[in-house]
Amino acid sequence: MKNLSKKIVFITGASSGFGKAIAYKMADRGCNLIITARRLDRLIETAKDLTSKYPVEVLPLKLDVRSHEEVKNLVSSLPANWKKIEILINNAGLSRGLNKIQEGVLEDWDEMVDTNVKGLLYVTKEVLPLMLKNESGHIVNIGSIAGHEVYPGGNVYCASKHAVDALTKGMRIDLLGTPVKVTTVDPGLAHTEFSIVRFRGDKQRSEDVYKGYDPLIEEDVADAVDYAVTRDDRVNIAEIIIFPKAQGSSMHTFKDV
Numbered sequence: 001m002k003n004l005s006k007k008i009v010f011i012t013g014a015s016s017g018f019g020k021a022i023a024y025k026m027a028d029r030g031c032n033l034i035i036t037a038r039r040l041d042r043l044i045e046t047a048k049d050l051t052s053k054y055p056v057e058v059l060p061l062k063l064d065v066r067s068h069e070e071v072k073n074l075v076s077s078l079p080a081n082w083k084k085i086e087i088l089i090n091n092a093g094l095s096r097g098l099n100k101i102q103e104g105v106l107e108d109w110d111e112m113v114d115t116n117v118k119g120l121l122y123v124t125k126e127v128l129p130l131m132l133k134n135e136s137g138h139i140v141n142i143g144s145i146a147g148h149e150v151y152p153g154g155n156v157y158c159a160s161k162h163a164v165d166a167l168t169k170g171m172r173i174d175l176l177g178t179p180v181k182v183t184t185v186d187p188g189l190a191h192t193e194f195s196i197v198r199f200r201g202d203k204q205r206s207e208d209v210y211k212g213y214d215p216l217i218e219e220d221v222a223d224a225v226d227y228a229v230t231r232d233d234r235v236n237i238a239e240i241i242i243f244p245k246a247q248g249s250s251m252h253t254f255k256d257v
Contacts, residue, residue, distance in 0.1 A: 002230050005030035010085045012065055012123055013092030015042035017192035018142055021218035022089055025226045027054040034082060036063035036074070037092070065092045065119030066111075075126040084134050087229055088127045090120045091142040093160075098153035109156045116160035120167065128180065135179050138229050141168045142221070143186040145241060149250040161186075172238065181236040183228045188243035189253065190216035212255030213246035 009026045013019040015037035023035050027050045035043050035058060043060035050058050059082060063074055075083075093116045096108035120141060131137025146154055147161035168184040175182060191210050220242060228237040246254045 002232060004086070004230065006032060007086035008032050008034065008082060008084055009087040009089065010034040010036070010123075010127055011089040011091060012036050012063065012119070014046065015039040017091075018187075018190075018218050018221045019089065019091040020046060021222035022091065022225050023050065023058075025219075025222040026087070027056045027058070029226070029230070030054070030056060031087070032057040032059075032082075034059045034061065034078070034085070036061045036065075038062065038064050065123055066114040068118075068122045068125075071119075071122040071126050075123075075130075083130050085127055085130050086134075086136060086138065088124065088131070088137070088139045089142065089225065090123055090139065092119055092123075093142065093144075093164075095154075095157040100153060101155045104156065112156050112160050116157075117163045117167075120164060124171070131180050132178060137180040139171060139180065139182045140225055140228060141182070141184045142225075143168065143184045145186055145188045145243070145250050147184075147186055148241070151250045154250075168239075172236070183237050184239050185221060185224045185228065186239065186241045187216055187221050187224075188241075188247045188250070190218070190221065190244075192218055213253060214244055215246075216242065216244045 004026070009031045011019050011023055011033065014023050014035035019037065023033055023046065026033060033050065033056065035046060037043055040060065040062040043062070047058040047060040050056065061074055064070055094112065096111055097105060099105065124139060128139070141164055143164040144161040146158040147165035150158045165184060168182055172182040224240045224242050228240060231237060
């Protein structure tokens with residue numbers, strides 16, 4: 001098992017959900033953290049809590065991954081001691097709406113593609129050269145079962161997560177012969193802020209998604225990431241698909257209602 005103590009982990013979308021849970025898991029491993037998201041106030045609260053519980057350093061930074069200029073400026077301005085990034089968690093992502101393609105909203109499409117695909121590319125483009133320079137690194141892209149299967153109303157979101165899957169595979173091929181490993185962790189139904197964001201704050205509609213079964217929680221996905229990044233250097237966990245017990249595919253769930 002790889003010792004990650006004092007290694008630097010860069011996490012996008014760390015203000016809630018999977019990103020926040022991964023931050024706690026990595027802090028428990030003794031990692032120093034760069035946590036980023038658009039909601040700086042949440043990041044600051046998380047940083048305070050992490051440093052009170054673990055003997056680690058945490059750097060909370062506001063970042064909108066949709067802006068390449070913002071990403072480039074943030075990474076280039078990191079203090080030298082924070083540029084030895086060992087692990088990049090490309091977690092920032094979202095879904096908007098559940099409309100049929102003929103009823104799709106252009107702004108929703110743009111937001112999903114800009115965040116889920118271009119944001120992942122922008123952050124990787126700026127962080128990866130640091131890993132290559134440091135001769136060590138691991139990129140973990142948080143995908144989705146939507147990157148493997150398509151469901152009604154999921155059109156553009158599923159397309160964006162299929163892109164994440166393709167990009168992950170492409171990265172792994174392109175980085176052969178380098179010290180950098182690449183993994184994708186693809187959850188099924190999980191109880192996070194995902195549905196609240198998808199339905200633009202409609203809490204009742206969001207909660208209805210999870211009625212009748214036990215969905216995944218943030219820590220389940222953080223555990224999967226932890227497993228991938230703590231393997232010995234000879235091992236690269238290419239892909240982890242993780243479902244709740246009550247799910248068989250993106251379209252098949254067992255609900256006790």
